[in-house]
Amino acid sequence: MNIGEIARRAGVSRSTVSYALSGKRPVSDETRRKIQDVIDELGYRPNASARALANGRTSTIGLVFPPAGNHYTGMQLDFIGSVVEAAAAHDYDVLLSPSGVDSDRSFQRLLGERRVDGAILMEIRLKDDRVDHLAELDFPAVAIGRTAHPESGWWVGLDHTALAAACVHHLADLGHRRVAFVNRPEQLLRAGYESAHRGLEGFTKAAAERGLTVRTYCCGDDAASGQACLERILHDDPATTGLVTLNEAALGGLYRGLAQAGRHVPRDFSVTGVVAGRWAETVTPQLTAADVPAEEMGRRAVDLLIERLDHPGAPPRHHLLAPPISLRASTGPAGGTPSA
Amino acid sequence: MNIGEIARRAGVSRSTVSYALSGKRPVSDETRRKIQDVIDELGYRPNASARALANGRTSTIGLVFPPAGNHYTGMQLDFIGSVVEAAAAHDYDVLLSPSGVDSDRSFQRLLGERRVDGAILMEIRLKDDRVDHLAELDFPAVAIGRTAHPESGWWVGLDHTALAAACVHHLADLGHRRVAFVNRPEQLLRAGYESAHRGLEGFTKAAAERGLTVRTYCCGDDAASGQACLERILHDDPATTGLVTLNEAALGGLYRGLAQAGRHVPRDFSVTGVVAGRWAETVTPQLTAADVPAEEMGRRAVDLLIERLDHPGAPPRHHLLAPPISLRASTGPAGGTPSA
DNA sequence: GATGGTTGTCGAACCGGTTCGCGTGAAGTG
DNA sequence: CACTTCACGCGAACCGGTTCGACAACCATC
Structure with a gap:
């Protein structure tokens, strides 16, 4: 079941089989057909490791x-x-x-x-x-x-900077003045994750431009952390009326926290952020968000x-x-x- | 940067390098050290394709x-x-x-x-x-x-059969008499997906044992389908008070449908099913479910x-x-x- | 009819490892 | 001291492909 076997059965040399398969040199129609018949009969497929070794590419x-x-x-x-x-x-x-x-x-x-x-x-x-x-x-x-x-x-x-800024402007346009930012976990921020940094930067700048009062939070990548984070937000500033988040995995928890605090979305509290579209639609109410493509x-x-x-x-x-x-x-x- | 280069610089043969690395034959401490020094200096790592070709395993x-x-x-x-x-x-x-x-x-x-x-x-x-x-x-x-x-x-x-049955018994124990089953998409069921089939089977049998009135539905793997499915459930039998689902991706949509129909979970309507634990916790209220490990x-x-x-x-x-x-x-x- | 260019095929070398058989020198044994 | 045993190292063959150079056969040209 290797190229030599095919060559033997087709009555040609190994190189001819190789050329018949790759087309890198002309092969007569007749030999090509003979070779193809044998290949079909035996279900031969060239070994990937050997090929990778020979031509230096692994595909x-x-x-x-x-x-x-x-x-x-x-x-x-x-x-x-x-x-x-x-x-x-x-x-x-x-x-x-x-x-x-x-x-x-x-x-x-x-x-x-x-x-x-x-x-x-x-x-x-x-x-x-x-x-x-x-x-x-x-x-x-x-x-x-x-x-x-x-x-x-x-x-x-x-462009996390621009996206986070767009979220801020969206909230500001709606009249929100006290807004929170829910980032990825602190260890990721400290490690220098670009989405966490650029998002935070965009949020902070835009909020300053619009003269908003803001607080920023890091939040674990799970529902429980999201819920805890929301409790902290409302504890730190009960007058907060909106948040922007980059933390997709915490989203469900943020919603739960709001529900338990008796804040109705979107009547009492607005939520937006940067989230993959499909997941923005799983929460109720569906998330107004910059959909990550x-x-x-x-x-x-x-x-x-x-x-x-x-x-x-x-x-x-x-x-x-x-x-x-x-x-x-x-x-x-x-x-x-x-x-x- | 191949094994021959290492061998040359260490002043030994290729096979000796190979044995030094694999340990399949004894190599003196001194040569081993010499080889190791060269390897460390050059940062050599054996080529995976060549190795795979030689010993027939790709790892x-x-x-x-x-x-x-x-x-x-x-x-x-x-x-x-x-x-x-x-x-x-x-x-x-x-x-x-x-x-x-x-x-x-x-x-x-x-x-x-x-x-x-x-x-x-x-x-x-x-x-x-x-x-x-x-x-x-x-x-x-x-x-x-x-x-x-x-x-x-x-x-x-x-054991989807047992898990779906357990969900039914759980609902029956709570007094529910009219229950719906939300399965994976119809095309998957028709294609013979085992979770869809065994889950349906377990649900149906257990419901029969408990004398429940049931309807079963197929539902697309996304939130919108979940919402639509729930509307159909309540349309077909408004007296339904609970559902069992295998469809994780539709869960958010099911919840939304319930909210929009004014049914409070769990007061008016109970939801349960077979879902990966982490995702059961993202919805509010958190899903009582057989957690897929x-x-x-x-x-x-x-x-x-x-x-x-x-x-x-x-x-x-x-x-x-x-x-x-x-x-x-x-x-x-x-x-x-x-x-x- | 010598010259030249295609077309089709072959053998050999190569990619970079592993492994087998053999040779050597040193240590162990009676 | 001759005889085995063992540790150590080498060269060659092999894994299964690809590619290069050579060559033969064929056709066209001047």
Whole structure:
């Protein structure tokens, strides 16, 4: 069931079989047919490892997975799904690499052992060792997210600054004056996660421009933390009438906290933020939010990577996306009927 | 940066380097040290393709991903995460394979081209070609889910029949007499998805035992479908006071439908079902449900697969799990205060 | 009729590891 | 001291593909 066996049965040499399959040199119709018959009969498929060894390409891309053990968000699922799908369309497989506990080790596996032709990185930090390291090696990689110095890199990113600002303006336009910001967990902020930083920055600036009174919070990536966070918000400033969040996983908990505090959304309290569209629609009332186009981002990341693989030395490219806010049902004018 | 280069610089033969690394034959401390020094200096790592070609193992397992293009559920994300993590603990990588549009093709890629040593299958059907095919080839695979004839296979499954029945008994014990069942989408049911079938079966049987009046529904995997489904339920039988669902993705929509119909959960209407624990906690009120131990299942699937890889010819093993119902806040006695 | 360009095929080398058989020198044994 | 045993290292073959150079056969040209 290897190429030699096929060659023997077809009565030709191994190289001829190879050329018949790749088309890189002419092969007569008759031999091609003979070879194809044998292949069909035996169900032969060339061994991927051997092929990878010979031509130096694995036809596999690595997807560097966010730290495991923690909670995954729906957005990440959407990224993974779309990356796998887009890669399949280009005849690439996707190898998942947990950048968890021992990220160096799995990085070494991917790159050092040449398991993949290129990589897609998720959960980028403003100062990201992985990105720097790959750039230094000139290893084909595309980031979903951008570092503090994105000019020279390959990435597809979300303009979190603008999106968070848009959320603030949306609330300000509705008359809200006291607004809270619910960020990703503190450890991620401290680690320099770009969405957490840029989102916070955009929120803070825009709030200052509009003269809002704000408080900012970090919140764990789960419902219980969201609920606790909301309790703190209302405890710290009961006059708060709106919040902006980047924390998809905490959303359900934030809603629960509001319900338990007797604040009706959107009459008493407005909620908005940056969330993957599909998940914004699972809560009631549906979330008015800047919908993260996770599928598009995954697809574009793959397209960029393929382009980079096909044209080594091409100048860096990137896409910065800033989807508009989708108006749904979770925001309304300030000063509805105050409860309690 | 290949093994020959290391050998030259260390002044030994290639085979000696190989033995120094693998430990399969004795190597003197001195040469081992010399070799190690060179390796450390150059940051050498053996090429994975070459190694795979030589010893016939790729150290990679394939995870056959659910049909793409559709919506993914949170449960699937949990499976993926835990599989990746567990595989990493055994020094295996995970290759994602979309079993989407052209499932034969990606199957051929995985198996025919020998990209993986074994596979884990998700979204099993009662009569599943993939499972049969792999069993026929004696290819090391483990299913997350079980077919109609699971005796001879390797799998880790959930006792959907028992879980759905437990949900029914829970509602019946609370006095509910008219109950609906919200299943996965109709196309999945027709395709023979085991959770949809066994869940329906368990629900129907238990309801008959308890003499309940029931209706069963299929529902798309998204919030909008959930909402529509709930409207249909109340339209078909306004006296319905409870539902059991297997459809995690529709949950948010079901809740919204209830809210819009003015039915308070759990006072007027009880909701329960089979859902991954983390997602049961994102809705308000939190869902009383049989928590799908997705992480445990993923981990166990990997452990079984590794065992099968390490001991070819070992007799089939499997795990059937039936987690208890976690009492949360979405169910209550029938005949609270009827609204409207 | 010598010259030149295609077309189709083959053998050999190569990709970067692993593994087997053999040779050598040193240590252990009676 | 001859004889086994063992530790250690080397060279060669192999895994299953791809690719290069060579060559033969065929056709067209001047």
